[in-house]
Amino acid sequence: MNWISNYVRPKINSLFSRREVPENLWTKCPECGTMLFHRELADNLNVCSNCDHHMAITPRERFQALFDGGIFTEVKVPEPIVDPLHFRDQKKYTDRMKATQKATGEKDAMLVAEGQIGRTPIVTAAQDFSFMGGSMGMYVGNAIIAGAERAVKKKAPFVLFSASGGARMQEGILSLMQMPRTTVAVQMLKEARLPYIVVLTHPTTGGVTASYAMLGDVQIAEPNALICFAGPRVIEQTIREKLPEGFQRAEYLLDHGMLDRVTHRKNMRDELITILRMLMRETPAVKADLPSPGKAESTVATAATPPATTAAKA
Amino acid sequence: MNYLEFEKPLAEIEGKAEELRAMARKTEGMDVEKEAAALDRKAGELLRDLYRNLDPWRKCQVARHPERPHASAYISALFTEYTPLAGDRNFSDDHAVMGGLARFNDQPVVVIGHEKGSDTKTRIHHNFGMARPEGYRKAVRLMDMADRFRLPVITLIDTAGAYPGKGAEERGQSEAIARSTQKCLEIGVPLVSVIIGEGGSGGAVAFAAANRVLMLEHSIYSVISPEGCASILWKDAEKMREAATALRLTAQDLLKLGVIDEIIKEPLGGAQRDVDGVIASVGAAIAAVLKDLDGRKPAELIRDRRQKFLDMGSKGLAA
Ligand SMILES: [Zn+2]
Numbered sequence: 001m002n003w004i005s006n007y008v009r010p011k012i013n014s015l016f017s018r019r020e021v022p023e024n025l026w027t028k029c030p031e032c033g034t035m036l037f038h039r040e041l042a043d044n045l046n047v048c049s050n051c052d053h054h055m056a057i058t059p060r061e062r063f064q065a066l067f068d069g070g071i072f073t074e075v076k077v078p079e080p081i082v083d084p085l086h087f088r089d090q091k092k093y094t095d096r097m098k099a100t101q102k103a104t105g106e107k108d109a110m111l112v113a114e115g116q117i118g119r120t121p122i123v124t125a126a127q128d129f130s131f132m133g134g135s136m137g138m139y140v141g142n143a144i145i146a147g148a149e150r151a152v153k154k155k156a157p158f159v160l161f162s163a164s165g166g167a168r169m170q171e172g173i174l175s176l177m178q179m180p181r182t183t184v185a186v187q188m189l190k191e192a193r194l195p196y197i198v199v200l201t202h203p204t205t206g207g208v209t210a211s212y213a214m215l216g217d218v219q220i221a222e223p224n225a226l227i228c229f230a231g232p233r234v235i236e237q238t239i240r241e242k243l244p245e246g247f248q249r250a251e252y253l254l255d256h257g258m259l260d261r262v263t264h265r266k267n268m269r270d271e272l273i274t275i276l277r278m279l280m281r282e283t284p285a286v287k288a289d290l291p292s293p294g295k296a297e298s299t300v301a302t303a304a305t306p307p308a309t310t311a312a313k314a
Numbered sequence: 315m316n317y318l319e320f321e322k323p324l325a326e327i328e329g330k331a332e333e334l335r336a337m338a339r340k341t342e343g344m345d346v347e348k349e350a351a352a353l354d355r356k357a358g359e360l361l362r363d364l365y366r367n368l369d370p371w372r373k374c375q376v377a378r379h380p381e382r383p384h385a386s387a388y389i390s391a392l393f394t395e396y397t398p399l400a401g402d403r404n405f406s407d408d409h410a411v412m413g414g415l416a417r418f419n420d421q422p423v424v425v426i427g428h429e430k431g432s433d434t435k436t437r438i439h440h441n442f443g444m445a446r447p448e449g450y451r452k453a454v455r456l457m458d459m460a461d462r463f464r465l466p467v468i469t470l471i472d473t474a475g476a477y478p479g480k481g482a483e484e485r486g487q488s489e490a491i492a493r494s495t496q497k498c499l500e501i502g503v504p505l506v507s508v509i510i511g512e513g514g515s516g517g518a519v520a521f522a523a524a525n526r527v528l529m530l531e532h533s534i535y536s537v538i539s540p541e542g543c544a545s546i547l548w549k550d551a552e553k554m555r556e557a558a559t560a561l562r563l564t565a566q567d568l569l570k571l572g573v574i575d576e577i578i579k580e581p582l583g584g585a586q587r588d589v590d591g592v593i594a595s596v597g598a599a600i601a602a603v604l605k606d607l608d609g610r611k612p613a614e615l616i617r618d619r620r621q622k623f624l625d626m627g628s629k630g631l632a633a
Contacts, residue, residue: 084571084630085562089547138627145624167515167537169547172561173573174627176537179516180523181627183495184620207537209488210476210516215496229488229516230478238478248483258486 029053045265054202054222054265058104059111059126062161066124066269072115075123077107077146080138085172093170096132104131108139109164112147114154118273118285123151126161127208129201133165136208140168141178144212148185157195157276162213166206179211186215195279197272200227200250200259218275220261220268221250227258316586318375324364327357361583368532370558374540376532377511378474381586383593384443385412385427385470388510391590392597393418393425401452405485408449410441410477413456418468419601424460426453426521427470430511443512444477447490450520454490454497461501466604469521471509474539476517491520498523499620502612506603508578508596509533509565510585525619526603527573529565530592531580535573536563562631570631576603 026035031053046055064070087093109131114123125147127134151158167175189196198216202225210229228248246252250262263271273285317325331353334346389396393416400407413426430443460467507524513535540558545551568574578599581588
C-alpha cells in the first residue's frame with residue numbers, strides 16, 4: 001500500500017540556489033546537503049528524498065502518518081511533581097522546562113496515543129527528541145506506564161518509538177529510577193501476553209537503551225540510527241582508539257545480533273501491521289481500503305497543536 | 315592511611331603524633347605521651363568536624379576512597395562457604411562482577427557484587443569494578459538460580475558505571491543491563507541491595523531494583539558522575555562540587571526522596587577507618603531485612619517490589 005500520497009516533487013535543487021531559500025520553507029539535509037521543500041519533506045516523513053537520511057520527526061507527525069486516517073486519541077499521562085530535586089545548573093530546571101514547553105507546544109518528551117493501524121487497535125508512545133533531547137525523567141516514565149496500562153486494559157499491543165539522549169540529569173536519581181519503573185511497565189505487557197514492539201530511532205542512547213528500549217518482543221530500528229549505551233566519544237576517550245565506520249549504528253547492531261530488523265520509515269507502518277496482526281493471531285490486514293492518512297486532523301482535544309505539525313495540512 | 319584532599323589538615327596532626335611516638339620509641343627515657351595524646355584529641359575533634367557535615371562532593375571522595383572496603387571484603391567477612399560461580403555461558407567470565415552461592419548466618423543465599431580491586435594488579439583484574447555485558451548476564455543467571463531454589467539474593471553495589479568499551483557495546487551492554495534490571499524485578503525471592511561505595515548509574519541500578527535498598531552513610535548513588543554532569547550542564551568539568559550538590563546523590567537526600575529504604579551508619583571518618591566495624595554494621599542491617607522479609611510469598615515479594623518502584627518519585631524532596 002502506498003500510504004504516502006502520490007505527490008509530484010518540485011524540482012527544488014534546480015529551481016533555487018541556497019541563498020534564495022526562504023526561511024522555514026526549506027530544510028537542508030544534514031547528510032547530503034540537498035534542500036528539501038517542507039511539504040515534500042513532510043510527505044516523505046522527514047526522510048531525505050535524495051539520500052534517504054532519516055531526520056527527526058515529532059511524535060504528532062509520526063502518529064498522523066501512522067494511524068488510519070491520521071486519527072488518534074491521546075492517552076492521558078499522570079503529571080509528575082514539578083522539579084522534584086529543585087535542580088539548578090546555570091539555569092533553573094523549571095525555566096528550562098517552561099522554555100522548552102513553549103517552543104515545542106508539548107508537556108514533555110513523550111506522547112502516548114491509541115487508535116488503529118491497518119484496522120488493528122494499538123497503543124503507542126513516541127519520544128520527542130526535540131524536547132530536551134528526548135531525555136527520560138518522571139514524565140516519560142509515567143507516559144510509558146500509562147501506555148502499558150492502557151494497552152493491558154484494551155488488550156492491545158504496545159508500540160514504542162524511542163529517541164533519546166538518555167536520562168534527564170535535572171531529575172537526578174529519579175531519572176535513573178525510570179529504568180526499573182519502565183521495566184515494570186514492560187513486565188505488565190509481558191504478563192498480559194501482549195506484543196511490545198520497539199522502534200529505535202536516531203538517537204537512542206544511555207539509560208533509555210538500557211531499559212525499555214531494549215526489552216521489546218521485536219526490536220526494529222530506523223536506518224543509520226545511533227543506538228548505544230555509552231556514546232562513541234566516551235568510548236574513544238576510554239579506549240583511546242578510533243572506532244570502526246558505522247559503529248553503534250542500526251546496521252552494525254543488526255550485524256551483531258542486537259536487533260531483529262532495520263526498516264525504512266516509509267515501510268514501517270506496513271511492517272508493524274504485518275507483525276502485530278500475526279502476533280495477535282489476526283487475519284492478514286487488508287491494507288488497500290484504508291483512508292489515506294494525513295487528511296484528517298487528529299481527535300486530540302487536550303494539548304495545543306504545536307507549530308511544527310505541518311503533515312496534516314500538507 | 316590514605317588521606318583525601320580535604321583531610322590534609324588531619325593528616326598533618328595525625329602525622330605529628332605518629333612522629334613523636336616513633337621518636338620516643340627510639341630514644342630511651344623520652345616521654346611524649348602527653349603531647350601525643352593532645353594531638354590525638356585535636357585530630358579527633360577535627361575528624362568529627364570534617365565528617366559532621368560532609369558536603370556531597372566530599373562524600374563522593376569518601377565513597378571512592380581507595381581503602382574503602384569492597385565487595386570481596388564483605389563477602390569474606392559476612393558469608394561462609396562462599397562458592398564463586400563464574401561465567402555467562404555465552405562469552406566469558408567478567409571479573410568486575412563477583413557472585414555465587416554462600417551462607418549468610420547459615421542460611422544459603424546468592425550473593426552478587428561489583429568488585430573494584432584494591433591494588434594495581436587486582437584493579438586491572440576486576441576492571442575497576444566496571445562490568446561488561448557478561449557481568450550482567452552472569453548476574454541474571456545467578457538470580458535465576460536463586461529464584462528456582464528459593465534462595466534470597468544479596469547484592470553489593472560499588473561501581474563507577476558499566477564499562478564504556480567497544481566490545482561491551484558490540485555484545486549488547488544496554489540489553490544486558492536492561493535484562494538484569496528486569497530479572498531483579500521478576501524473581502520471587504527476597505532481594506536486598508546495599509550500596510557500599512559508588513552507585514554509578516545504569517550499571518548500579520541493574521543489581522539494585524530490590525525489595526530493600528540500603529546505603530552506607532557516605533556512599534553515593536547517581537544517574538551520572540558529578541564530573542560528567544558538570545561537563546554537560548555547566549560545560550565545565552571543574553564544577554563537580556556544584557553538580558554533586560544539585561544531583562542529590564547522598565544517602566541522606568535519597569532517603570528523603572524515598573529512593574532508598576535505610577542508611578547504615580559508618581564509623582567516624584568513613585568506612586576505611588574501621589573496616590571490621592562497618593562490615594559488621596552492614597551484616598546486621600542485611601540480617602534485619604532478611605528477617606523482615608522472611609516468610610513472604612513469591613508473588614507478594616514481586617508485587618511489593620514493583621509497587622515500590624511504580625510509586626517512587628511521586629513525592630519529590632518535600633516528603
Ligand atoms: Zn540527504
